[in-house]
Structure formats: structure tokens, C-alpha cells
Amino acid sequence: MADYSREAVLDRSKNGESLERADLRDVVLSQADLESANLRRADLEGVNFEEANLRNANLSNANLRDAYLANASLQGVNLQKADLEGANLEGANLQNADLSRANLEGASLERANLSGARLNYAQMEAANLGGAVLQHVQLANADLRDAYLGGADFTDANLNGADLTKANFEEANLSGADLRDANLHNAKLNATVMTGAKLHGCELDVENLVEVIAEWVDFAANGNGERTPGDTLAEQYQAMKSGAGQSSSGSQAGKRFFGQGDVLRNAALEFGDKSVVEIESRFENCSIALGTGAVLRLGKHGVMQGCQVVGFGEIDIHGEFKENEKGPGIVGPKSVTVRKDGIMSGSVQQPPTMTEFAFEHGCVLRLKIQK
């Protein structure tokens, strides 16, 4: 027996009263006006919300398994960590909704509008997003294995680190999408538009690139659109994988690559404004000056030991940064990001404007931050 009738739910919502943790199973809420309602942690399993107005409602951690939300208005809704397994969201409007870490396994989102929505770390295995609009959507590290994404519009979407194994992208539009470090193994890319997509570090089956439609693709590590050598996408992908694109780019102004196996000791290096430096080597006791806007990417195999990096640059650590007792190892950076495989042991002296920090789950830190 549900805690409230349909009328009571509508009254409470209208009066701004909370429905948090309410048991509303079996209540028919189709076409209901529940704008800004608080339904946090509510039990809504199988509830019919067809064409309901749930704009800006709080449904975080709610149980919406097998719920029927077709054509519902869900703009700006908070669905963080909600359980939507098997839910029907066909034609729903989810613009700017927050579905971070939500469970959408097997859910149907066919023709749904998800523009600007946040779906980072969402579980979307075998979900159906056929024909959905996903422009500027945040899907970083989402699980989209076996998902059907045919005809979907992912223009400028962020799919960084997403698992897209066996996903079907036939006739989807991935123009300008960020697919760096994504896994596209066994993904179907028939007639998939990928012009300007960022593909550095992604894993895919090179033979599938033949099916892709693209005027150009961005294989650069920092996604700045720099051209990678090779006439075909397959050749460019292979060049990116082997690192050849990076090493040959020494001829390009401001870009430097230090390959795996090399060791550099006691060197003083200066890199100009907006230069891009990639390190897969071992640096020991080196002094590095970064110009404004320069990017220093310490790759997965890269190690910097006893080094000091100074300047208003962007530092991206996939490898290991270990300072000596002299410290601080990093002085005045614009941003410091430590990725999931990264290790940062040392200290960061922030500039007056403060440093932007980002730490991925799984990173290791022994870090002192100084203002």
C-alpha cells in the first residue's frame, strides 16, 4: 500500500511539502505536475509518470526501476545515483539533468533529449539511446557497453574514459566529441560521423575506422586539433598508438615529446607559452619552466623524480611525480590533475589565483598544498 494517493502527492508537491523516502509504488502519476518536488530516496518502482512535469525535481537516490517516464518533462532534474534500471524514458526531455552515477542499465532513452545533461560514471550497459539528442552531454567514465546509440547526436559530448565496448554507433553523430581514453573495442561505427572528434588514447579496432565518416579527427593528447601524420584515419590512429605522431611533432612549434626508455638527469628546460610537453621518459633532478598556458602531460610510463616545475601551466599526471626534500615540486600552476593511475608525492605552491585541482578516483597522493 502506497504512503499517499495521487491527490495527496499532488497536494503535498503543490504546497512544497517533502515526499522524501515516500513509498509511491503503484500510484499513477501520469501528466502530474510535480515541478521542483522533493522525491529524494522515494520508492517509485514501476510508477507511471507518462508526460508528467518533473522539472527541477529532486529524485536523487530514488528507486525508479521499470518506471514509465515516456515524454516526461525532466529538465534540470536531480537524478544522481537514482536507480532507473529498465525504465522507459522514450521521448523524455532531460536537458541539463544530473544523472551522475545513476543506474540506467537496460533503460530505453530512445529519442530522449539529454542535451547538457550530466551522466558521468552512469551505468548504461545495454541502454537504448537510438535517435537521442546528447549534445554537450557529460558522459565521462560512463559504462555504455552493448548500448544502442544508433542515430544519436553526440555533438561536442564528453565521453572521456567511457567504456563503449560493443556499443552500436551506426549513423550516430560524434562531431567534436571527446573520446579520449575511451574504450571502443568491438564498437560498431558504420556511417558514424566523427569530424573533429578527439580520439587520443582511445582503444578501438582499427579496421572499424574504414566505416567512419570524418573530414578530420583529432588524435592530439590535449585535444587541440593538431594534425597527426597519416593519410587515412587508420594510419593516424596507428601513429598515435606508436607515439610517432607525437615525436614527429617536434617540428611543430611548441610541442615536445620525450619517449619511453629515455632518461634525462640534471637538466634545465624552458618551454614557451602554450607549448605542449609530453613525458613518457624518466626525468631526474630536472628544473622545468613552463610558460603561461603550457601543458605538461606526464604519461602513464613517465616518472619525474626530484624535479621542480615552475610556471602558470597545466600539469596532467598519469605517471609518477616524486619531489625531493628541496620542494615544492610544483610552483604556481594553473591546474594540477592527477589521473587514476597517477602518483603525486610532493607539494604544490599555488599562485595567487589559486590552482584548479582535479583528482581521479584511484590516484595516489602524498601531497602538501600551500596557498
Add this chain to the structure above:
Amino acid sequence: MSDNKTAKQTVVENGTEFEGVMRSQCPVVVSGKVKGEVSAPELTLTNDGNVQGKIKVKQLKSEGSLGGEIDAESVELSGSISDNTVIRSAALQVKLQESGGNKLQVSFGNCELQVGDPSKKSKSETHSSGNKKEHTAQEPVAVN
């Protein structure tokens, strides 16, 4: 989700200030101000939440202001971290700034982060040429 109905939490609402020792068996949500010692399985700080002191929890999620000595298994941060804060955790996540945003996801004062176990992941020993591999207690050592 079936346990949602029975799950309880301790809530310190916006406008409420608490000073002292708080020990809870259930998740704690702070939208107000807490100063002192907090131990609980989960601690969540909303945008308006402020907790300063000694915190011992399994999971910590903060969008507010946080400071003091923090021990947790898992930490997710945004908001701000006060001076003289130490965070010890098996895992930490600070989200990347979303494109187009100007606001810092998190601002750090003078603080110390001890996250994860470096001995499990260190690349420097295996990478360096000429380094002798040392046995650790976890590794089997042949005995004649």
C-alpha cells in the same frame, strides 16, 4: 532500494550550529555548522554545510566547507578546504572542472592529502635502470 524506507540519517539543518562530539551509526548530512568530532559511516556536506574538527567516517562527500583532521575510506570533494587540514583516505575524487565553467570545483588552503598506498603503485622502482628490487614482507622469499 527496498531498505530506503527504513534507512535513517542524522541531519544538521541550515541555521543549526553544533559544537562537541557526534557519534552516529547512521549517515550524517550537514547543511548547518558543526565544530568538534564526528564519527559516522557516511558524512555529507551540502553547499551550505561547514564541518571543522576531527572526522572519522567511511564515506565523505563534501560540497561545503571542510577542515581539520579527516580519516575516511572514500572522499569526494568540491567546495573549500580550510587551512591546516589533513585528509587521509584510501580514495579521493575531486571532479574535473566542467568545460566552460569559471568557478573552481574545490579551493584548497594549506593542507595535506594522504590518499591511497604508494607502495602498491610506484613506478619509479621498476622504471629506474640499475635499481635492485627489494623484497617486501608480502613477497615470498626463497629459503634454502
